[in-house]
Amino acid sequence: MKLFTSAFALAAGTLAIATSRNGSAVAETPNVCFIVYQMADNNLEYFIREDNLEIIESCAVEKENFFTWIYFDGLNTEWWQLDENEPLESVWEKDGSALLSGDKYEGSQYLTYRHDLKKMVSNTKLQGEQNGDDPETVYDFLTVALENCVSKGASEFMLTLSSHGGGFHGFGGDEHPERERRRGRTARRDLTQSNADLAGAIRRALQDVDGAPDALDVLGFDACLMMSVSALAEYEDVAKYYLASEATEPGHGWAYKQMCDTKSAVQVATDIHENFLSQMQDFDEHLTPKTLALVDTAKASEFQRKLEAFARDLKAAIEADDDPDFYALLQHSRTSAVSFESVLDAPGTDAKTAMDVGSFFESFDDLCGPKAGTDLRASLDAVKVAYNDMYVVQGNGPGTPPATGMHVMWPKKKEYKVKANFFDSYVFNNRAVTAAVPDFFDMVQTFVLSSSPSTKSNAGTTCAKSAQSDVKPMWEGQLLLNPTISSEDGIVTVQSDIATSTDDVIVEYGINGTEWLFLPGRRRQRRDLKLSKVHYSGGTEHPVLAAGSMRSLLARRGLSSANRRAHQITRRDVEEGHLFVYGGGVYGTYSGSTFVANGARGFYFLKDSDNLTPIYLKTSPSGTAGQKYGEIPVMYFPEEADIKSEDLSYETTLEEALERGGRFGALTFGLDEEQTEQGATLTTGFALMTNADNSTDSTISETPPSAGGRIVPIMYVDGVADGVSYSEILGGVDQTVIEWNKDQEFDLLVMTPEESLMNFGLNRSSVLVDMYAFDYDKIDDWDNLEIGKGFDKHSFSVEIDVKTIYGSVAALRKPETWIMSLATMIGMYCL
Incomplete structure (x- = not known):
C-alpha cells in the first residue's frame, strides 16, 4: 500500500513550470531529491562527519530545486571511548533556533536542509541504538525522505549510501560492540546488509510511497568495491544509473563540497565523479587509489x-x-x-x-x-x-592503477x-x-x-599469437629458458623466454645482509647460523626450499587470504646461515613466450622525522601518464596496542603481531616514473589502508593519521639462523616502529646500492636480483618448492665493496666521483 501523500504533491507534476511571454508552459530545471544514508557507526565516523559538513557547505544544498535528506548514525561514545564527543558541525535544532550543542547525539538522526531557514536541521532523533545494517532501518528512513520530497514536487531522485563496501558481500558494517557480542563473531565479518536486502528495502520504499518513481534516477555508493558485476546486478531494477568505485576508496570519500550543478540527478552524479577524481578535498595531496564510474543500468543486462x-x-x-x-x-x-x-x-x-x-x-x-x-x-x-x-563516465585519480570501471571476482x-x-x-x-x-x-x-593441456593436437588454433619459444629446455621441468639481465640509461631489464607451462613469473631484488648479523652493536639480534638444505638431481645442484624457511604465509594463516607475498623462497646453497633482505618486487609483462621486467636501479627508504627505514616496495603502472602506483606492506598498531621497538625481534611472527592488536595494512601512493637516484617524486600523499580490526577477514578502509597509532614496515627476507628460518621481519633489521599521526610527515628516498649498504652498516656485500617461475599444476608441496617440480629460479648477483668504492666514510653521502667500470657493473645487476 502506498503511503499517504498530499493532493498538492500529486498535482505538482514532475517539473517546475514557468510561463513564457506568449503564455505557453516552459519546463524548467527538475526538482532533485538528494538522499544520503550515512552509516558511520564504525571506524569511518571521522570521515563521514566530514562528508556531512561538506554537503552543508556545498552550493548545491542551497538550490531551491535541491531537497536534501540525510540519515546519520555515529559511534557510541561509551563503547568506543572516543576522544571527540562533539555534535555534528553546522547542524541546527529542528526549528533552527540553535546549533546542536552539548555532547554528540549517540543515536541515529534524520537531517534535512530547510530552505526557509537556510540551515541543515536535525529533523528527527531516533530513540535507542539503531542497527544501520538492518534493511528496515533503511526502509524507514527512505519512506520519510521520499514522502517529503514527493510532497515538494521532486521529479528526480538520487540515493547515496556511505559506509564500508564489500562488493558482492554487501554494504555497511555497523560495529556496535553490544550487538556483536549478542550475535557472536563468525569466521568472517557478517555484513548483514546484503545487496539483496538493501535492494529490497529500496524497492519496497519506492513502491510504498505514493508518487515515488518506480526506480531511482541514480543510486550511488560512497564506499569501497561496490562497482562489481555481482553487486550491480542486484540494483538494476531500483535505479536507472549506478555510481560506485571498483576499488577501495580513500577515507575522505567523495568531494561533496564541490557539488553545485543541480540540473538533474545524473548531472549531480557526473559532477561528483569529476570532483572526486580531481579534487584533493582540503588535503595537501591526492590519495590513492581513486576509481569511480557511472553506469547506465538499462545496458547492464x-x-x-x-x-x-x-x-x-x-x-x-x-x-x-x-x-x-x-x-x-x-x-x-x-x-x-x-x-x-x-x-x-x-x-x-x-x-x-x-x-x-x-x-x-x-x-x-x-x-x-x-x-x-x-x-x-x-x-x-x-x-x-x-x-x-554501459558507461556514462568512468575514470581514475592520480597514481591509481589503470582500472576501467568495474571488477569481477x-x-x-x-x-x-x-x-x-x-x-x-x-x-x-x-x-x-x-x-x-x-x-x-x-x-x-x-x-x-584445470591443468595445462597434455596434448598439442590443436596448438596454435585458438590464438593468433603463440606462447611457444624457439629455445628448448636443457633439463626436465626448466621454466626459465634463457634468463638475462642488462642495463641502459639507468634502467635495468630482466627477461627470459619461458616454457609454455609457466603460470607466473616474479622478479625481486635485495641485498645480502649476512654480514650485518656480526656487526658491533647487533649482538642483541645475533644468531648462530646454520647450513641450508641442498638437493641433488641428475648431477645438477638445486636448492630445496626447506619447510621451516618455506612456511608459506598462505598456509600458515589457514583461511586468511592475506597472502602478502606471492612466495617465500629459500636461497641458494650456502655454507653457513644467511640473511637476504629484499627491497621490492618489479612489475613485469608477458608477450608470447617472453617475460620482461624492468625498473630504475635503487633501494627505497621511508623517511620520517626520526627514522630512515628500508622498505619492501611493490610498484605497478598507474592510469596516469608518467606515474606508478606503489604499495608498502605494513602492520598497523592502534594507540591501545602500545607497540614499541623493543617488543619486536626477528622471531616476532605476523600471527604474534595480530595477537598484540596489529592489523594488516599497506601504505598506498603514486610516484613519478622518472625516478632518479637522488629521490622519488611522490604524485600523491600516503594513504594507510588497513583491516578494520586485528582479524584477517575484516573490511578494508583508510586509517587516517588523526586515528593515531604506529606502523611497522614488513620486510621480506630469506634468513636461516639458529635452526630457524625467516621469511619476513617486522620493522626490518632494526625493528623500526614509526609513529602514525597527523603531525608526522613522510618522504620516499631512493638510494644507490652502495648508499644502501652504507646505511645498513655493511662494508662488503652483494646485490641480488632473483627471477622465479611457477607451474602451479606440478607443485604438490607449497612448503617445499623444488626446482624442476613446478618451480624454477635464476639469481643474478654482484659483489660490492663499499670501502673500495668510497674509501673510509663516516656518514651517508653521495660520492662526487665514480669508479665507472664497477658502477656500470652494479647498475646491470641492481633494480
Whole structure:
C-alpha cells in the first residue's frame, strides 16, 4: 500500500513550470531529491562527519530545486571511548533556533536542509541504538525522505549510501560492540546488509510511497568495491544509473563540497565523479587509489549476456584440452589484468581477487588475439563493445592503477589451489556472487581446476599469437629458458623466454645482509647460523626450499587470504646461515613466450622525522601518464596496542603481531616514473589502508593519521639462523616502529646500492636480483618448492665493496666521483 501523500504533491507534476511571454508552459530545471544514508557507526565516523559538513557547505544544498535528506548514525561514545564527543558541525535544532550543542547525539538522526531557514536541521532523533545494517532501518528512513520530497514536487531522485563496501558481500558494517557480542563473531565479518536486502528495502520504499518513481534516477555508493558485476546486478531494477568505485576508496570519500550543478540527478552524479577524481578535498595531496564510474543500468543486462557468451567460448576452449598456447595465454592474461583487494583479501596482498573486467579483455586480446572468424573472436569483440557502452563516465585519480570501471571476482590459480574450499564457499557456491553471470563463474572454476593441456593436437588454433619459444629446455621441468639481465640509461631489464607451462613469473631484488648479523652493536639480534638444505638431481645442484624457511604465509594463516607475498623462497646453497633482505618486487609483462621486467636501479627508504627505514616496495603502472602506483606492506598498531621497538625481534611472527592488536595494512601512493637516484617524486600523499580490526577477514578502509597509532614496515627476507628460518621481519633489521599521526610527515628516498649498504652498516656485500617461475599444476608441496617440480629460479648477483668504492666514510653521502667500470657493473645487476 502506498503511503499517504498530499493532493498538492500529486498535482505538482514532475517539473517546475514557468510561463513564457506568449503564455505557453516552459519546463524548467527538475526538482532533485538528494538522499544520503550515512552509516558511520564504525571506524569511518571521522570521515563521514566530514562528508556531512561538506554537503552543508556545498552550493548545491542551497538550490531551491535541491531537497536534501540525510540519515546519520555515529559511534557510541561509551563503547568506543572516543576522544571527540562533539555534535555534528553546522547542524541546527529542528526549528533552527540553535546549533546542536552539548555532547554528540549517540543515536541515529534524520537531517534535512530547510530552505526557509537556510540551515541543515536535525529533523528527527531516533530513540535507542539503531542497527544501520538492518534493511528496515533503511526502509524507514527512505519512506520519510521520499514522502517529503514527493510532497515538494521532486521529479528526480538520487540515493547515496556511505559506509564500508564489500562488493558482492554487501554494504555497511555497523560495529556496535553490544550487538556483536549478542550475535557472536563468525569466521568472517557478517555484513548483514546484503545487496539483496538493501535492494529490497529500496524497492519496497519506492513502491510504498505514493508518487515515488518506480526506480531511482541514480543510486550511488560512497564506499569501497561496490562497482562489481555481482553487486550491480542486484540494483538494476531500483535505479536507472549506478555510481560506485571498483576499488577501495580513500577515507575522505567523495568531494561533496564541490557539488553545485543541480540540473538533474545524473548531472549531480557526473559532477561528483569529476570532483572526486580531481579534487584533493582540503588535503595537501591526492590519495590513492581513486576509481569511480557511472553506469547506465538499462545496458547492464546486455553486457551480462555478452559476458556469458564469451565465458562459454572460453570454457569450451579450456575443456578441449588440446591447445597449450591458448591455456598459457589465458593464464598470463589473468595475471596481467589490473586487480584490487576484495573483501576476501587483505591490504597489501599479492593475491588480489577483484579483477578489473575491461583490463582482462584488453590483456586477453593483446596476449592471445583470438583468430579472426572464430566464435571466441566474435564473442570477445561483442562483450568489449557492450562493456564500454554501459558507461556514462568512468575514470581514475592520480597514481591509481589503470582500472576501467568495474571488477569481477576471479581468484588466481595459485590461491585457489591452496584454498579451494575457501573460494568454493565464498565465490563459486555463493549465489550473491554467481547469480548474474553463472556461466562466467563456471568458466573461472573450470579454469582454476584445470591443468595445462597434455596434448598439442590443436596448438596454435585458438590464438593468433603463440606462447611457444624457439629455445628448448636443457633439463626436465626448466621454466626459465634463457634468463638475462642488462642495463641502459639507468634502467635495468630482466627477461627470459619461458616454457609454455609457466603460470607466473616474479622478479625481486635485495641485498645480502649476512654480514650485518656480526656487526658491533647487533649482538642483541645475533644468531648462530646454520647450513641450508641442498638437493641433488641428475648431477645438477638445486636448492630445496626447506619447510621451516618455506612456511608459506598462505598456509600458515589457514583461511586468511592475506597472502602478502606471492612466495617465500629459500636461497641458494650456502655454507653457513644467511640473511637476504629484499627491497621490492618489479612489475613485469608477458608477450608470447617472453617475460620482461624492468625498473630504475635503487633501494627505497621511508623517511620520517626520526627514522630512515628500508622498505619492501611493490610498484605497478598507474592510469596516469608518467606515474606508478606503489604499495608498502605494513602492520598497523592502534594507540591501545602500545607497540614499541623493543617488543619486536626477528622471531616476532605476523600471527604474534595480530595477537598484540596489529592489523594488516599497506601504505598506498603514486610516484613519478622518472625516478632518479637522488629521490622519488611522490604524485600523491600516503594513504594507510588497513583491516578494520586485528582479524584477517575484516573490511578494508583508510586509517587516517588523526586515528593515531604506529606502523611497522614488513620486510621480506630469506634468513636461516639458529635452526630457524625467516621469511619476513617486522620493522626490518632494526625493528623500526614509526609513529602514525597527523603531525608526522613522510618522504620516499631512493638510494644507490652502495648508499644502501652504507646505511645498513655493511662494508662488503652483494646485490641480488632473483627471477622465479611457477607451474602451479606440478607443485604438490607449497612448503617445499623444488626446482624442476613446478618451480624454477635464476639469481643474478654482484659483489660490492663499499670501502673500495668510497674509501673510509663516516656518514651517508653521495660520492662526487665514480669508479665507472664497477658502477656500470652494479647498475646491470641492481633494480
